[in-house]
Amino acid sequence: MSQVNAPIPDPASVDAAIENRFSARAFLPTPVPRETLEDILRVARRAASGTNAQPWKVYVLQGAKRDELVQKVCTAHDELRQHPELETKFCADYDYYPRHWVDPYLARRRQNGWSLYGLLGIQKGDKDAMHAQHQRNFRFFDAPVGLMFTLDRVMGQGSLVDYGMFLQNxxxxxxxxxxxxxxxxxxxxxxxxxxxxxxASAEEMLVCGMSIGHADESALVNTFFTPREEVASFTHWVGSDASS
Structure with missing residues (x-):
């Protein structure tokens, strides 16, 4: 059987994996076996990439090395809050977000932020609580495994598109x-x-990190649901019969 005519035994499971994926923000300490992580990466490597460049590099953090990074970055996060002038010391290798937000993206961003904070009882202006919640990122939300993804700096912006497909996988x-x-x-x-x-070498840049593990079902934050726009709001039918 070729890859062209290989059937998908349960299409509903594929759809369910997509529709039930969410950004978990509280994890259990339950270990994730290395074999499971390797199997996930084995499947994910089938992501499409321009000219099959496969530009991804993955670093898996567990145990003491994970904990050491958490401590280092949490310390820096606290230091930056006390000394905002250090901002230039801590900066990303590329602009993930726009430098100037405009609607509708600004409205969606605000809705997302305040909906999350509202669920957690964090009031607008409560900088201490906001800082603590943001720092949960740098604790991998207590997940036992953290992934870091890098890209060789020589690669073009298209490799970030490739990376998105790999991360989704x-x-x-x-x-x-x-x-x-x-x-x-x-x-x-x-x-x-x-x-x-x-x-990582000096020729690599950080694309993003990722927490992975067993989500804590009892955590209030994991009830947070982010809405999605209707298909009609972002789709333009060009050269099609709109009535079909």
């Missing part, structure tokens, strides 16, 4: 194995700490 393959994930751009500002810690 990881998240969906994780769901198929009863695991959850949280992709995290928050780590990018601390690339100067992350890259040396994981042993």
């Amino acid at each position: 990881i998240m969906l393959a994780a769901r198929a194995r009863d695991l959850h994930t949280c992709p995290q751009a928050a780590w990018n500002d601390y690339a100067s700490i992350v890259l040396p810690h994981i042993g």
